[in-house]
Amino acid sequence: MEFDDFVRQRGAALVRLGHLLTGDRHLGEDLTQDVLAKAFVRWKRIKADPPDPYLRRMLVNAAISRRRLASSQEVVMAEPTETPGRDDLGAEAVERDAVWRLISTLPPKQRAAVVLRYYEDLDDTAIAAMLDCSRETVRSQVKRALDALRARLAKEGSDAGSAGATRNGGKP
Template sequence: MTFEEYVGSRGPALLRLARLLTGDAHRAEDLTQDVLARAYVHWRRIARADRPDVYVRRMLVNANNSWWRRRSSRELAVDTFAERPQRGDLDGEAAARDEMWRLIRALPDRQRAVLVLRYYEDLDDHTIAQILDCSPVTVRTHAMRALTHLRERCGVPTTKGSRP
């Protein structure tokens, strides 16, 4: 598979993953473009891998984590904007979705990455572990912690023995 074919078939999915990891459409576009530029340089080696898509997704997750560590952009995220509609202006579903995304963005990087890869990209624990360079048990631990945190913040009672 050529690099152009790969980007044509997997580019939208990579952009969606970046959007879910960053929570910002513009940052996601920049992140995806940077990762694809680095992947292009090493495409021969990446294409020979058993699962090139796992490799590129891992590059995307790592690049997002590196950006947060560097904080070189000096951007300051804010919760409110001058033109933002008031809560009463949003319907119940949109308000709930906004609140859920706020909670997801507040999760630690690894927990957020596990949730995005599992529930939005529909990947299994083994594949997520390969992307994040950890064990499947660690993936399950991150998922449980993230879901427990979200349940507590949303006021949903947890049941004994429940699994994500």
């Protein structure tokens, strides 16, 4: 398969993976473009094996490396002041955004493991090959990530509950 054909067939999926790994659509597109530029130069070697797993691994590695480099350049955004109610049409989008904000706080390898497991629907063996670790390490990374996400969700829920109780004079 030629490079152009591969990009036509799998480019959108690679951009989606880049978006999921970075948490930002534009950064995901940039990451994918960088990876595809590197892959183009090595295409004769890459196409000998199935290229999809190889390029996914390149994306994961690039996302982890980029996150390390960019960690000192992060810009903190203000939290939204009001949260829409359940009747609001945008409530689902707000919840999705909140989940992505939580996922973006995970360490790079935990985030990659969660994205590859739940968004790319890969098994432990495939994820282990991409992250260059054992299947057991993949399972522990996913477990730690889910535990961290649950703890943060519980903390946010208790913070919201205590803020409401203080506003109402301590009454629930």
